[in-house]
Amino acid sequence: MLDDTLLADPRALAALDTGGVLRSAATAGAQVRSAAHGAQEAGIATLRGHRPRALVLLRRPGTSGAVAGLLTALLGPGCPVPVVTADAVPAWVGPLDVVWAHTADATDADLADGVERAVRRGAEVVLSAPHDGPVAAAGAGRVRLIEPRVPVPPGLDFPRGLAVGLALVSALELLPTPLDPDLDALADLLDAEAERNQPGHEPFMNPAKSLALRLDGHTPLLWGTDAVAAAVAVHGADALAAHAGVVANADDVARAAQAAGLRRALDVAARGRDIFHDPFADDLGEPAAAPPRLVLLATDDDEPGQAALRRTGRAWPSTDLLHPVEEVPRGARHAAVLRAALLASRLDVAAVYLGLGTRTIEPA
Known part of the structure; x- marks a missing residue:
């Protein structure tokens, strides 16, 4: 599990990150x-x-x-x-x-x-x-x-x-x-993203730390609501595997929505578990699978929740949205390129934070 106190302590992060992985991600x-x-x-x-x-x-x-x-x-x-x-x-x-x-x-x-x-x-x-x-x-x-x-x-x-x-x-x-x-x-935008994600910023000011905390203890489902975002999602899954040892599902939302098992898992996760649930009595002491966390990525101007509803015919409960329209406003020149690069960088840094917080990234 992620040591969330570590993410709030830049000195502890620096002491753990002897290989300078965070600096490299920036x-x-x-x-x-x-x-x-x-x-x-x-x-x-x-x-x-x-x-x-x-x-x-x-x-x-x-x-x-x-x-x-x-x-x-x-x-x-x-x-x-x-x-x-x-x-x-x-x-x-x-x-x-x-x-x-x-x-x-x-x-x-x-x-x-x-x-x-x-x-x-x-x-x-x-x-x-x-x-x-x-x-x-x-x-x-x-x-x-x-x-x-x-x-x-x-x-x-x-x-x-x-x-x-x-x-x-x-x-x-x-x-x-x-x-x-x-x-x-593009370079200026990525520099600004690195500034937001620096270790000294608290999670509520640091989108990469916030994303790492949201993904901790879950199976990430990174679904793009447009073709470019789906390609970024694939990179995100690679980054989580490489830096945090996390297995994630990455796909276009319309294709992913055809997987009945994933739909059921998301519905179960949205309903939550009974507070009287006894894992030893009901599951014979076997550890429960990590619940899914749906993250919708978007690089076009459409709101991702609405785009997912239009393309799949259903709403998706308990969904995180990665749609950097504040950083790259709607109608901006080369918006899809800029948003895609920004999201890829954010996913890289989030994966590194998750890897450091879970001690998956070993000291150099």
Whole structure:
């Protein structure tokens, strides 16, 4: 169980966080800025006007799968070119295609093979990876390599991968409106989120601490009310597993609502347990399963509760809402991109707080 007194004591948190995981989780804005600058130095902007036959997003262990899913959702069905998400470089890749890959593992042999194959076949390759090791070497100087400049522990490099992906799709003019190459608005937003989530702030002022407390002792159900939010939910489930050892369900709300068992579990949790319930008499002393906690995520302008009602035909009791319209007002330029990145960062920091509070994150 989470030691909630720990979350209220920044000195105790600092003493426990000997590996500086919280500090690393607060570097999302810095990661975005450094990745945007690296993308400019790698000449990503020269791809403007290039219309590839296909954009291939590679999923590798780590955060790249979640980044690829979010980029695909942001591009949406209106994307003017096919977007292919794959675990390995497809056999058909050729000089008309663009390949994106992101990794924190410089020694990923399968990715190194894929990069070498894509380069040999003439594809344009954008690689977010450490400069030392087989992966970067496989590019043989013929890839656009963006190196990490802000070191973070495994699992906290999502902002870097996202920034490189956004720089790429913006340069290819696949978004309805291009992003600023510096990604300053996104970096500033993530800096402000890090300030809200700093250890010195009490939970009522700290959205990441508040979320960690709400999820403690529960099975999180992270359901997106739109496609982009559902992709962020997948990243949230990955973060909870990586940093807090928590198993979460993540999906689009309309698909998730088809699971009858989850619906029943939510209804039971909403009714609450009988105060006279004797767990030893009724459950033969077996520990009860952690009750579910439904969290609706949204990145569009619609109120998530209403969106879930419209898409599923029912109201969802005892629901937490993650819909950062105060931080990114309705009608804001690139609102879905900004809200998605903010929610991903909040989920990262909440998972780290939960991991520290439950002693899942071990001292360095």
